[in-house]
Amino acid sequence: MRPMIRPDEKHRLKTVLVIVAVVLGLGASAVWLTYGTLDACSIVRIQARQEAAREKGPSAALAALVPDSVVDAAVEAKYGERNRGTCIKLLLQRQPLL
Numbered sequence: 001m002r003p004m005i006r007p008d009e010k011h012r013l014k015t016v017l018v019i020v021a022v023v024l025g026l027g028a029s030a031v032w033l034t035y036g037t038l039d040a041c042s043i044v045r046i047q048a049r050q051e052a053a054r055e056k057g058p059s060a061a062l063a064a065l066v067p068d069s070v071v072d073a074a075v076e077a078k079y080g081e082r083n084r085g086t087c088i089k090l091l092l093q094r095q096p097l098l
Helices: 009-036 040-055 057-065 068-079 083-094
Strands: none
Touching: 009 040, 040 057, 040 068, 040 083, 068 083
16 A cells, blocks of 8 residues: 655655744744733733823823723723634734724
């Protein structure tokens, strides 16, 4: 019986998988270094605070002082239930959060 994958194809597949793993690792490392977390909802919270800080004025000081639960509630009020899928969708849309 003939093997389904030839040895040279096995080597090529292994190389592709290693490259994919390295690229994913570099991407995760870049997110970790930028935000300090890999959780999508925590990144949404951080971006909401950064947007408020960019606006300057009282909202910047307020965003820095309020607890995370208040920022989460503001995001939930605008976009609905805060779950992993919603947070990833918000990150991919790249629109202002608050």
